[in-house]
Amino acid sequence: MSRPRKAQALTADEIRRLGVFLHHRTGMIFGEAKRYYIERRIADRMAATGMRTFNAYFAHVEADRREVEQLINIFTVNETYFYREEHQLRCLSRSLLPGIIQDREPGDLVRIWSVPCSTGEEPYSIAIWLLENWPLVDAYHIEIVGSDIDTQVLLDAQAGDYGERALSRLPPDVVERYFEPSHDGQRSLIQDLRESVKFTSANLVDPASVAAQGQFDVIFCRNVLIYFDDSSRLLAVDNLYRSLHPGGYICLGHTESMTRISKRFSLRRFEDAIVYQRPGSDRDG
Template identity: 45%
Template sequence: MTSAATGTGLAKAEFEKIREYFYRRTGIQFADSKRYFVDKRIEHCVRAAGFDTFAAWFGALRTGDRPGLLPELISQLTVNETYFLREDYQFDALLNSVLPRVLAARGGPDRIAGPVKILSLPCASGEEPYSIALRLLEEWPHIDTVDVEIHGADIDGEVLERARHASYGERSLQRVPAPWLARHFSPVGAGRYQIDDGIREALTLRQVNVCDTAAMRSFRDFDVVFCRNVLIYFDDLSSRRAAENLYGAMRPGAYLFLGHSESMSRISPIFTPTRLPEGIVYQRPTGAKR
């Protein structure tokens, strides 16, 4: 058996093969410093799929003979840990600064045509888009009169299934106020709570790779996009492609939220940085053509 099956780690050539393959399929590139992280997860993939060698597993992966291998690889090599109301100053910005501007640009809350569309990508197991829904339900004064669509998308089909089920433990829920937990969740045993059916059914979830330009063309006319803490995993080329795809998914004048350690200014000039009281967001220019 080769190194990946015996637990001694990938050989250098094996690591290079899987790194290049994963980059081509997802746009995510692992640095040499992530070698141990990749080793352990590839070992799991090889064993879980019933292969004795990395070579046999990788051969089946590349040829597509076992369709489930790629989804499992993506699930293992993408980081999906999150929790409700993470970096909540950005949700403050959404309610206090961004949505008032969106409504004003689209004719005001009484004259707006069509829904306000919000996208969370990557949404992982759903904590971010459900956080947006909770903040709107609890704190946005126009929630009863303005139609809002919240969409979540992720490259990992497994976490999307968890988002659809929407059952969370105490770690994910630690920042949810107790009254909100009582109003919008039901206990399902063993310290877990499931978000109410009405909220779950209102959320649209789809699988997509943000670097896949063809697939991203189906995302259009979003007023607000949250794309937090994913661009840091891309190289320059993949980051620019992702930025262009997000740009295409947004209305002129729409707003983009990135993670606190990310900056669009280092990626692409197509967005305009906009300083709000709560921090920086990035705006698709209002005069931009579709």
């Protein structure tokens, strides 16, 4: 057994430089309060690239777009599991979708976006939930898109392999229907379900990256805005606003409140959840 790699102590200025770099590219805040977290992850990347000092590694990052991607990947937070905040899934099938399809014909497109999607549990949960709980799921063209800034978790999501913890909230019969036994106690999502979700790379604080995803009827953007500062949070929310069709809905995490960030959305209280709606008659400037 090898010993854990010893993290190199970073100076206050090095922490600041890295924090500015990450904030500019992701909107997330990293500073002295997260020193241990930062030093461990930088030590891993320095070892992987053969760099002996922070300055050498940082120069490498600035010169290599691929290393920027790797650096961002190790600093993203990927805590998730199937059927997380299930009440919002109930709201989706009981309230949001029935309202959305009032002006649609059978066969019309309905788009749902999970961002950030991490390793895929959320967008796959949406697909499974609708198959299990929305009788009209086959009557419309449901497109589910999962997006994340972390390119490694997108690869994991596409692979569709999950352990016991990720599946622990799913009813046993649902696990049996949609997951096949794999290796080392893992289960693999059946191919039909893996093909039902499209995965893309997206950065919530990059307007072009968000615009490239198109517009959606429902967006699940849960438990990420809490990691942004005020300016990045507002930028992300403005990008999300433009990504919704007029009248579309956004679901946030249970500790997040859109009313503290932007007045552009209307708060809607449904039987199962509080969500936020883009007004249906507005016009973008």
